Amino acid sequence: MAEIMVIGGGIAGTAAALGLHKAGFDVTVHEAHPDSGADGGAFLSLASNGMRALAELDAAAAVAELGFPLATMRVLDEAGAQLADVPLGEHDQVLTSYRCLRRAELAECLRRLVRDRGIPIRHGARLVGLTEGPSGVTATFADGSSATAELAVGADGLNSAVRGQLDPGAPGPEYAGQRVFYGYTADAPAPSEECADRITMVRGSGAAFGYAYSPAGEAYWFARVPGPPASAAELAGTGPAQWREQLLPLLRPDRTPTADIVAATTDRLMVTNAQHLPAGGNWRGTRTVLVGDAAHAASPATGQGASMALEDAVVLAKALRDALPDADARPAALERYERLRRPRAEQNMETSAKLTASRTTTTAAPRDSAHPAPRVDDGLLRLLDWHTPLPEDGPEA
Numbered sequence: 313m314a315e316i317m318v319i320g321g322g323i324a325g326t327a328a329a330l331g332l333h334k335a336g337f338d339v340t341v342h343e344a345h346p347d348s349g350a351d352g353g354a355f356l357s358l359a360s361n362g363m364r365a366l367a368e369l370d371a372a373a374a375v376a377e378l379g380f381p382l383a384t385m386r387v388l389d390e391a392g393a394q395l396a397d398v399p400l401g402e403h404d405q406v407l408t409s410y411r412c413l414r415r416a417e418l419a420e421c422l423r424r425l426v427r428d429r430g431i432p433i434r435h436g437a438r439l440v441g442l443t444e445g446p447s448g449v450t451a452t453f454a455d456g457s458s459a460t461a462e463l464a465v466g467a468d469g470l471n472s473a474v475r476g477q478l479d480p481g482a483p484g485p486e487y488a489g490q491r492v493f494y495g496y497t498a499d500a501p502a503p504s505e506e507c508a509d510r511i512t513m514v515r516g517s518g519a520a521f522g523y524a525y526s527p528a529g530e531a532y533w534f535a536r537v538p539g540p541p542a543s544a545a546e547l548a549g550t551g552p553a554q555w556r557e558q559l560l561p562l563l564r565p566d567r568t569p570t571a572d573i574v575a576a577t578t579d580r581l582m583v584t585n586a587q588h589l590p591a592g593g594n595w596r597g598t599r600t601v602l603v604g605d606a607a608h609a610a611s612p613a614t615g616q617g618a619s620m621a622l623e624d625a626v627v628l629a630k631a632l633r634d635a636l637p638d639a640d641a642r643p644a645a646l647e648r649y650e651r652l653r654r655p656r657a658e659q660n661m662e663t664s665a666k667l668t669a670s671r672t673t674t675t676a677a678p679r680d681s682a683h684p685a686p687r688v689d690d691g692l693l694r695l696l697d698w699h700t701p702l703p704e705d706g707p708e709a
């Protein structure tokens with residue numbers, strides 16, 4: 313059986329492992345983190361296209377048990393006036409509706425599915441070198457170990473070491489112009505409006521803000537604040553109370569619930585710098601291919617990074633499945649994967665960058681950016697459907 317090593321056991325890597333295993337490959341995942349992985353505690357919204365991809369990997373039911381569903385998105389301006397209230401994706405479908413969940417929970421659930429299907433995950437394996445040869449690709453790890461396989465999948469995120477090995481001169485991630493604050497609180501004032509299954513986006517005067525209430529009444533929120541990046545020392549040395557006091561003055565002038573939610577948040581509050589990759593980077597070698605953030609990390613504004621990673625996993629697995637009996641066809645399969653995925657992934661990078669730029673001033677964003685979520689159209693459904701062959705040329709309209 314052909315062997316594939318996946319570098320990185322986050323969302324993209326575990327999903328790729330599930331897809332490649334389903335396609336009939338012998339897969340091993342090499343993950344840098346020594347145990348199941350630490351996460352700053354951020355949450356994300358997984359869109360219907362991401363849930364569709366999980367369904368094709370037989371993983372949607374397990375993920376649908378995490379977090380809570382989101383059926384609608386409401387948009388408010390700084391005065392609290394409602395600009396839009398729109399249904400989200402496949403809101404009437406249990407397995408493919410949007411979900412709000414913690415990133416660490418999602419990754420851990422996918423790792424459990426990987427282990428349950430008998431796919432080995434080697435923890436504490438941090439890739440430091442990669443060499444492609446005529447009969448295989450060899451990875452070397454920081455602990456001095458090495459592994460060889462027929463193909464390598466680089467799923468090692470924004471600061472990908474695999475990308476650095478493929479293209480040492482490639483530009484790395486850039487600051488996207490916003491700090492992102494995250495928090496959770498069970499003590500926010502009870503919402504005055506209907507909040508079940510709904511995410512509310514606020515175009516505030518000083519920050520773009522989003523919040524959703526879990527069925528247990530816990531508020532999950534984020535704020536994207538334009539300005540210079542937080543330094544490494546600031547990120548390491550600033551506590552939740554100090555971050556809260558930085559954020560509150562930006563929210564208090566608005567007539568929205570945002571300041572009350574943040575004021576009620578005590579210890580579970582964290583900050584990160586939004587980053588993205590420049591588009592147009594190299595995704596492939598002869599035996600190596602990138603997926604997820606390693607290939608096309610977008611700033612977080614569209615909330616599509618994880619869903620794009622899951623789409624990558626399905627398309628890569630289908631492309632290689634169709635080339636399974638013929639080792640000589642593998643480079644063409646990698647090329648096909650890239651041809652089918654790059655336009656959509658780079659479109660998301662561009663949309664997210666524009667949306668981020670529109671928030672880097674305090675000017676209200678145009679109304680047509682209220683609903684950036686890509687549609688799950690027929691072309692995407694066919695692309696993801698496990699039983700439908702991939703199109704020969706570029707993505708379908």
Ligand SMILES: Cc1cc2nc3c(=O)[nH]c(=O)nc-3n(C[C@H](O)[C@H](O)[C@H](O)COP(=O)(O)OP(=O)(O)OC[C@H]3O[C@@H](n4cnc5c(N)ncnc54)[C@H](O)[C@@H]3O)c2cc1C
Nearest residue numbers: 320322323324344356357439468469604605612615617618
């Ligand atoms: C602030 C913020 C908000 C976001 N909100 C959303 C959202 O609402 N919806 C959404 O869909 N997406 C969101 N995203 C994006 C989403 O989190 C990412 O797109 C997604 O996590 C990408 O998954 P990945 O597996 O490619 O990378 P990662 O999740 O970063 O996983 C990479 C894995 O590789 C491992 N690794 C790293 N280096 C090595 C190495 N050298 N060797 C071996 N292993 C290595 C890491 O330990 C990690 O486990 C957000 C991102 C941010 C930063």
